[in-house]
Amino acid sequence: MDDQAKPVLIIMIEDDEGHARLIEKNIRRAGVRNEIRAFTHGTPALAFLLGPDGQGMVNSNQAPLILLDLNLPDMTGIDILQKVKSCESLKRAPVIVLTTTDDQREIQRCYDLGANVYITKPVDYENFSNAIRQLGLFLSVMQIP
Amino acid sequence: MNDFTSPEAQAKNPENVPAQGMPQQEQTALPAVLDRNSPLSPLTLLLLVIGSLGLLIIVAASFILLNATNHDMNDLSRLRDGAATTNQILTLLQNAESSQRGYLLTQDERYLEPFNATKEQLPEKLRQTHPVYQENPRTKELFTRLVTISQRKMDEMSETIALTKAGKRQEAIEFVKTNSGFYQMENLRTLVGELDTDVNRRVDERFRRQNDNVFALRLVTISSTLVIVLVLAGVFWLILRFTNNIISARRDIEILNDSLEAKVEERTLDLLRANSEIQRFAYIVSHDLRAPLVNVMGFTSELSTNLTTLREFIEKLEKGKDDSLPALLDEAKFVIHEEMPEALQFIRTSTTKMDGLINTILKLSREGRRVLTAEPVDLNHVCEQAVGAIRHQFGEGGEGIMIENRLPVVISDRLALDQIFGNLLDNSIKYRIPARPLHVTIRGKVSGKRVLIEVEDNGRGIAPQDHERIFELFRRSGAQDQPGEGLGLAHVRALLHRLGGDIKVVSTLGQGSIFQITMPLVARKFE
Incomplete structure (x- = not known):
């Protein structure tokens, strides 16, 4: 299908504007040109991801990559992760969890819920960019036959 | 023969035996019951x-x-x-x-x-x-x-x-x-x-x-x-x-033992709760303090990248004519006009935010150190005062706060109770649904040695996953359309814990919330 050729959309859910700006700058610096859609709150991000029907069909033909901050003002990143991973059309989307704490239990919980990469802020931006690039490229390879 | 020994024994008895008994009673700190009735008493x-x-x-x-x-x-x-x-x-x-x-x-x-x-x-x-x-x-x-x-x-x-x-x-x-x-x-x-x-x-x-x-x-x-x-x-x-x-002495000891165990258990629970509160506090503080720090570090490193760009441009400029100069000039202009001010702005905002956080933590710490004094406090009076402070914010259409029944008088800290009810009523005003008239009801009852108070509103409500989270420091629920630091309910819960009580919320998103307070009728000794 033609729709499959759509490039990967990066969805960034991050309440701190500074963090969002830094992440974006570094993604760009790594040479990733994909569209980035930023959300500062969990509620609108989930509304976008799941669509009006709550099934995520809106994005079924566009593979997203999710950058997720765990501490959001209106809900926790864990809630979002759970919802994304329990949605049939979204559960294969790679999720990079970004957080300021390195609590082992929290890390474990994120991996248990299906997070692909867990990155602790303040980030080593070079490694962070590599992770983004690899996941991005991987997605591109997957999506562009 | 026997008549001669008996008066001797009788004469000895009243003199010697009490003389032995008296110092014994003074020496031993054992329960007097045991000593007085020892089998060899006079x-x-x-x-x-x-x-x-x-x-x-x-x-x-x-x-x-x-x-x-x-x-x-x-x-x-x-x-x-x-x-x-x-x-x-x-x-x-x-x-x-x-x-x-x-x-x-x-x-x-x-x-x-x-x-x-x-x-x-x-x-x-x-x-x-x-x-x-x-x-x-x-x-x-x-x-x-x-x-x-x-x-x-x-x-x-x-x-x-x-x-x-x-x-x-x-x-x-x-x-x-x-x-x-x-x-x-x-x-x-x-x-x-x-x-x-x-x-x-x-x-x-x-x-x-x-x-x-x-x-x-x-x-x-x-x-x-x-x-x-x-x-x-x-x-x-x-x-x-x-x-x-x-x-009976054994029974007394058993009762003492039991009450001691209960006391130890109670204290242990208090300590465990205090400990987990401290852990949670440390986690939140470290996260919230680190978030602006990440910005400071990130944008500092951005600034040094910018500096490298500018240095390169100046070096090229000093060397003389070069084909890449016009492109570098554009880049330098972009760095100076866009990137550097942005980075500086973020660093400034972050440091201000950190300063605010540290001030808040200090304020909380001062609150926690305040010496509480137990005195008779009429909860009815406390609530009436809290209502009076926000009366001017009521809108049209019969909005208001109703105290449903006569609230009890408790022995507790007056200022703490003022703050608790002030914060709760403040929240009910802040998180009301503007489209419908606000109604808040306060009711209370005494159950044994404890007081149960409910503050019910018809505001926007709280999602189930946030019912615990709202009582955490710096955490807020729902749309962030109201000013606030995420302090109020954390403060309310901390105060209630100090008074020997607790608070929880029962809420349906979009319909309203009931904040349920329990606390002792007579606060136990403040430490």
């Missing part, structure tokens, strides 16, 4: 001594009285024997007289046999009876007279018989006719009668004495038995009391 010792004395008295009295009885019995048989022998003496002498008279009449030798028998037996019989009558001078004299007269009678009879044998029978009859033998016999009869009476008197006396002994023995036995029974009852009562005291 009272117990006294009872034991009295009991032993009673037994000893019974034994001694029995021994002495039985001895006396035995002695009396021996006396009695001796007296009886004596009396019988005395009568035998009279009989012997009468036999001898008959024998003498017979011989004088018949001159037949055969009649002399009883006389000869008497002559032979009399001294022995007199010797046998002799000791019986030695006890008092009267019987002694009577007996001496008996011996003398019986001897004289025997002499008289022997003489008449001898005269008859010598053929002077008429002379012998003449001698009898003098009546001396007759009078002697009369005297003898009187003497024996008197001795008999005396013996009987003594026998009676012995019997009377024995009766007295038996009566005394019975009296001693009964009274001593009574004493022993009383002592035993006393000892039994003491043992019972002692045992009861031990049991």
Whole structure:
């Protein structure tokens, strides 16, 4: 299908504007040109991801990559992760969890819920960019036959 | 013998025993109950001594009285024997007289046999009876007279018989006719009668004495038995009391133990809660402080990247003409006008935010250190005041806060309660749904030793996953359309914990929330 050729959309859910700006700058610096859609709150991000029907069909033909901050003002990143991973059309989307704490239990919980990469802020931006690039490229390879 | 030891023991008892007991009571810090009723208390010792004395008295009295009885019995048989022998003496002498008279009449030798028998037996019989009558001078004299007269009678009879044998029978009859033998016999009869009476008197006396002994023995036995029974009852009562005291002391200790365990458990729970609160606080603070720090670090590194770009441009500029210069100039312009101010702005915002956070933490810490004072606080009054402070924010359409019933008076910290209800009512105004008139209801009741208060509103409500989260520091729920730091409910919960209470929320998103407060009617001692 033609729709499959759509490039990967990066969805960034991050309440701190500074963090969002830094992440974006570094993604760009790594040479990733994909569209980035930023959300500062969990509620609108989930509304976008799941669509009006709550099934995520809106994005079924566009593979997203999710950058997720765990501490959001209106809900926790864990809630979002759970919802994304329990949605049939979204559960294969790679999720990079970004957080300021390195609590082992929290890390474990994120991996248990299906997070692909867990990155602790303040980030080593070079490694962070590599992770983004690899996941991005991987997605591109997957999506562009 | 026993009568001598007992007064000694009794004299020792009141002096020594309390003297030993007194310092013991001072030395030991043990419960007084145990010490006072220890089995060797003065009272117990006294009872034991009295009991032993009673037994000893019974034994001694029995021994002495039985001895006396035995002695009396021996006396009695001796007296009886004596009396019988005395009568035998009279009989012997009468036999001898008959024998003498017979011989004088018949001159037949055969009649002399009883006389000869008497002559032979009399001294022995007199010797046998002799000791019986030695006890008092009267019987002694009577007996001496008996011996003398019986001897004289025997002499008289022997003489008449001898005269008859010598053929002077008429002379012998003449001698009898003098009546001396007759009078002697009369005297003898009187003497024996008197001795008999005396013996009987003594026998009676012995019997009377024995009766007295038996009566005394019975009296001693009964009274001593009574004493022993009383002592035993006393000892039994003491043992019972002692045992009861031990049991009640043990029960007291058990109760103390139980309440101690409950106290330890309560304190442990408090500590665990405080500990997890501190952990949660440290987690939140470290996260919230680190978030702006990440910005400072990130944008600092952006600035140094920018610096590199500018340095490169200036180096190229100094070297002279270069084809890449115009492109580098554009880049440098972009860096100076866009990137560097942006980075500086973010760094400034982040440091301001950090400063604010640190101030908030300091404020919380100061609040936590404030000394709480327990005093009677009328919750009705507290709520009315809190309502008064926000009355001006009520809109049209019958908006308002209603106190449904009379709220109880508690013993607690007034300022803390003011802040708790102030914060809750503030929230109900902040998170109302503007489209519908706000209604807040406050109700309360006393349940045992605790007070339950509900603050119900018809505001926007809280999603289920945030019911716990809203009480955490810097955490807020739902749309962030109101100013705030995420402090209010965290502060409310911390205050309630200090007052010995707690708060939770029951809420349906979009319909409203009920904040449920529990706290003690009388706050326990603030630490």
